[in-house]
Amino acid sequence: MARAAQPPATIELAQVLDRGTTRAVALWLEVVPDPVEREEQIAALTPEHLRVLDGLLDAETGEELVSTLDPLAAGELLIGIGVPTAGLILNELNTDLAADILRELPPDDRETLLSAVPADQALVLRGLLSWPEHSSAAHMIPDVLTVEAQSTAAAAIDSVRSGAAHLRADSQSGGYVYVVDGNGRLGGVVAFRALVLAPADALVADLMDDDVLAVSPLDDPEKSARLLLDHRLLAIPVVDGERRILGIITADAAADIAEEEATEDAERQGGSQPLDVPYLRASPWLLWRKRVVWLLVLFVAEAYTSSVLQAFEDELEAVVVLAFFIPLLIGTGGNTGTQITSTLVRAMATGQVRLRNIGRVVVKELSTAGLIAVAMAGAGLIRAFTLGVGWQIMLVVSLSLAAIVLWAALIASILPLLLQKTRVDPAVVSAPMIATIVDGTGLLIYFLIAKALLPELAGL
Known part of the structure; x- marks a missing residue:
């Protein structure tokens, strides 16, 4: 049997530069098409190798290389090579991409590169850079027929x-x-x-x-x-x-904007601020800064859960078995809310849902939650039965699961739309915040139902 052809081994850019030919650089671009791998190899180059690369890049290979890199990595490369070559490459790039790259650079470096670009193109780029980064004008092409x-x-x-x-x-x-x-x-x-x-x-x-x-x-x-x-x-x-x-x-440009916004929404839904740089280029310090504030906010918000447990301390001492089901109940509520907000926030981002649709959203989600509540109540009943806790506890757990699912659905249906109305990005408070809110309020529902149904808790 003939052996399958093996993919060619990766060519290291540093080795290519040691050969010192423009053809070798063009071959490297063909063999290494992956932007991430290109960025990693460029980041590993020494200043001496960057000087060699400066002499080997022409307008065509330079444009092909820089246009595939992240704007931050592309800007660092242009600063690392000679200014004349960087200006030549920058002039070959799409105007909007060139502006994106320049926007990532410190003002002094930006001006250095602009000085190497033809005056008419530099004027256009300065016009684009004068608009705020998160504005439509920052993404436009000035040439219009x-x-x-x-x-x-x-x-x-x-x-x-x-x-x-x-x-x-x-x-x-x-x-x-x-x-x-x-x-x-x-x-x-x-x-x-x-x-x-x-x-x-x-x-x-x-x-x-x-x-x-x-x-x-x-x-x-x-x-x-x-x-x-x-x-x-x-x-x-x-x-x-x-x-x-x-x-x-x-x-x-619209497709690029939509992709970037979808990425940012996904990061916010996980309880983190957008990185603004590729993940592999993010340092632990940057990741810490992007995550810790929101985690501290959630920690403070979650603190009331312990207050709820403290308030119902007597009930827990009287019926210790109630504590067995706490993780199950609050986990179910958080999962229910997360499912809804993930769908709803995306629908809001694409313009499918607005505040005026809140009534339809609530009715739809509560109807769905009603069906889910029946299923979860049945599952809770079976789980309580397997633990042999008695029919009264089984009933409390079953009813609590149903009530928490409905409550989580109501909160998750309303909160993102209200936040959008107050100009707060609903993505930043979706999954983690909904789960945090439902944790404490779900415990309240659980203990109130228990007090109402269990004779042991009468009078407590």
């Missing part, structure tokens, strides 16, 4: 052709031509295809769609990306207060 409404299709095509000749190769105009008035205010949009296929004497005003979606420069980028993706657009214009076009957000 525009025509006037009273132009004929033939004149508009000539204008687009002339304008396109001055666009960068990475402009990604999005397949649209935007229609403006004499003051540059957005009036409509027409697709390239419609413009090209129209009769030469047709007016742009008759071809355009004047119901054009647009976003403001300071809008949340996630909101803008969601608007673009929901309407399946190729691009969406960014306009100022007078509806003058500042740039466009493309579908590619």
Whole structure:
């Protein structure tokens, strides 16, 4: 039997640089396509190797390498090599990616690299960097093709052709031509295809769609990306207060924004602040800073659970067997709430659910929780029976499980929507906080039901 072909061994960049040829660097890029592995090998380079790499990178290989790296790693690489080469590579990158990389650098390093970029491109990059990082304008491409409404299709095509000749190769105009008035205010949009296929004497005003979606420069980028993706657009214009076009957000940029926001939401749902750097580059100190504050908040919030246990100390002493089921009960409540918030927060992030839907959400989740409560109550009944605790304790455990499941569902259905209304990110208080709230309140439910049903606790 023929042996299966073995994958080629990984080539170390340091060994490639020792050969000192541009062809060797190009070969390394082919053999090592994984961005993470590239970052790790680049991070291991000595200053001497970086100087060698500086002499071997050209515009093509430099652009291919830097565009696959995390912006922070890409910025560190550009600072580590010579300024002329870094400027050459930076000028070859997509404008939005170049801005993302520069935004990660200290101001002095940023200015050093900008000084090596052609003046016109440096002006564009400075314009993008002037906007807040978490704004729609920070993710836009400034190059936009525009025509006037009273132009004929033939004149508009000539204008687009002339304008396109001055666009960068990475402009990604999005397949649209935007229609403006004499003051540059957005009036409509027409697709390239419609413009090209129209009769030469047709007016742009008759071809355009004047119901054009647009976003403001300071809008949340996630909101803008969601608007673009929901309407399946190729691009969406960014306009100022007078509806003058500042740039466009493309579908590619929207996909990147959505992915980044989904990652941040996932981190927040775990009770941690977003890292802002790749995980493997995060130091223990950074991880500690991102996690410890929220853990301390949860610790303080969880402290009332011990107060509840202390308040019902007499009941526990009278019926010690009640303590056997505490982990089971609070664990079930926390798990129920976590399931709901994970689904609900994601639905809110994608615009499927808003505060006005709170009634439908509560009814839906309580209906579901009712069915779950029956199943969990039955499971609790069986578990209590196997421990031989008596029918009264079995009934207390069964009813408590059902009540806690319903209570957890109610809290998890309402809290994220209310937090969003108060402009608090619901992701940061979802799973851990819901579990913490349900822990203490679930114990209250458990002991109150026990006091109501167990004769031993009468009068306590």
